[in-house]
Amino acid sequence: MTALSDIAPAEARRMLAGEGLSLRVGPYAMHLTSGVPELADTLLRLYAAHPVEPPEAFHDIHAAIGPCGGPRRWISPQVRFRRDGEPLFQPQPRAHAPAVLEWGLNWCFSVAIHDHLVVHAAVVAREDGRAAILAAPPGAGKSTLCAGLVAAGWRLLSDELCMISLTDGSLLPVPRPLNLKNRSIDVVSARMPEAVFGPRIHGTSKGTIVQMAPPADSVRRAAEPARAAWIVFPRWRGGDGGCAMTPVGKGHAFMRLAENTFNYNVLGTTAFETLAAIIEDSAACDFTYSDLDDAVAAFAAL
Amino acid sequence: MTAPASARPAAPPRLAPASGLLWRAWEDGTVVHVPVTGDTALLEPAAALVLDALERGAGDPAALLDDLAPAAGDGLDRDRLAAWLDGLLERLKADGVIDEAPP
Numbered sequence: 001m002t003a004l005s006d007i008a009p010a011e012a013r014r015m016l017a018g019e020g021l022s023l024r025v026g027p028y029a030m031h032l033t034s035g036v037p038e039l040a041d042t043l044l045r046l047y048a049a050h051p052v053e054p055p056e057a058f059h060d061i062h063a064a065i066g067p068c069g070g071p072r073r074w075i076s077p078q079v080r081f082r083r084d085g086e087p088l089f090q091p092q093p094r095a096h097a098p099a100v101l102e103w104g105l106n107w108c109f110s111v112a113i114h115d116h117l118v119v120h121a122a123v124v125a126r127e128d129g130r131a132a133i134l135a136a137p138p139g140a141g142k143s144t145l146c147a148g149l150v151a152a153g154w155r156l157l158s159d160e161l162c163m164i165s166l167t168d169g170s171l172l173p174v175p176r177p178l179n180l181k182n183r184s185i186d187v188v189s190a191r192m193p194e195a196v197f198g199p200r201i202h203g204t205s206k207g208t209i210v211q212m213a214p215p216a217d218s219v220r221r222a223a224e225p226a227r228a229a230w231i232v233f234p235r236w237r238g239g240d241g242g243c244a245m246t247p248v249g250k251g252h253a254f255m256r257l258a259e260n261t262f263n264y265n266v267l268g269t270t271a272f273e274t275l276a277a278i279i280e281d282s283a284a285c286d287f288t289y290s291d292l293d294d295a296v297a298a299f300a301a302l
Numbered sequence: 303m304t305a306p307a308s309a310r311p312a313a314p315p316r317l318a319p320a321s322g323l324l325w326r327a328w329e330d331g332t333v334v335h336v337p338v339t340g341d342t343a344l345l346e347p348a349a350a351l352v353l354d355a356l357e358r359g360a361g362d363p364a365a366l367l368d369d370l371a372p373a374a375g376d377g378l379d380r381d382r383l384a385a386w387l388d389g390l391l392e393r394l395k396a397d398g399v400i401d402e403a404p405p
Contacts (some may be wrong), residue, residue: 009341178376232344235354249328249329249330249331249333250328250330251326251328251329251330251332251344252330252331252335252344254326254328254333254344255333255342255344258342264342265340268335268337268340269322269324269335269337270337272324273324274341276333279326280326295335302346
């Protein structure tokens with residue numbers, strides 16, 4: 001297996017700007033092209049451990065980020081994300097390109113993948129293969145908690161997308177960069193100084209963003225599924241409120257998880273059966289926290 | 303002697319779970335999925351009792367009442383149970399969880 005870091009940076013940049021780079025993320029292959037040199041530098045750092053696919057491989061996702069044209073390119077340059085050649089979303093400042101790429105890829109995974117149940121949630125797993133699904137709306141502290149657990153030794157399956165097998169209910173890893181926002185950037189970077197981070201991206205619609213590369217071990221083990229054991233609905237609260245886990249009934253947990261499942265309506269009865277099995281096998285709880293150390297300790301006690 | 307057919311009391315409609323209905327009963331509620339509409343809803347826990355009874359063949363309100371009465375215990379009189387059941391059946395019909403067919 002060739003990892004992206006095995007390819008000479010100049011060659012990887014040339015491929016990205018030309019015929020494209022094929023990267024494997026868990027069960028999926030992505031074909032990426034970009035005419036934005038700064039994005040190449042970030043991509044090579046954040047996806048260094050990911051396997052490179054041969055160009056003739058089948059690609060589940062074809063994504064591109066390119067500069068926008070027009071006179072604006074000399075005044076305030078912008079980039080645009082494309083899927084299968086079609087532009088998606090409004091153009092964004094060129095400096096936001098790494099964030100635009102990840103948001104675009106999230107969109108691709110959430111709308112294009114239907115061979116798994118795709119839930120908007122982070123997933124981390126213990127060494128014994130038992131996993132916690134962290135489902136929360138943006139801004140609830142999901143990525144911060146996820147990063148804190150990864151720093152404490154939990155394996156990262158995903159920071160954003162929980163992929164559930166429709167055949168056996170296992171959780172498939174799709175390890176991609178973690179998106180850290182605003183206050184969580186300093187909290188996590190202080191905790192994981194050895195981690196690989198992308199540049200600080202200021203002024204995005206979500207504030208300041210820094211992306212953190214998934215641990216190389218998580219990427220290497222991307223073919224190793226996990227079993228859901230806990231469904232946690234986290235919420236960060238400021239101040240010094242400690243942390244609290246409150247059990248959630250399985251019926252309510254089902255509905256909340258279904259609301260966060262992108263392709264629930266597409267998969268219909270299969271989605272219902274798959275989600276019901278996950279709920280049946282897992283303990284569900286609301287989790288509020290104000291300190292990451294307390295939160296990590298609470299998860300250790302699960 | 304039998305009464306003419308027109309004078310007989312109308313038979314109650316047959317009740318059945320919606321076509322292909324999927325449901326799971328948990329302590330805090332019954333989650334139902336209606337494939338025809340694609341809707342999923344969290345209903346009161348007792349909905350599971352009715353769906354279970356319907357699947358076992360209790361196909362009209364009277365039969366349902368007979369089925370549920372033993373589980374309701376001695377403390378609840380039949381009229382109160384019937385009123386509660388009527389309300390629940392109306393809600394299940396409104397949500398498309400059970401269908402009503404001619405007898």
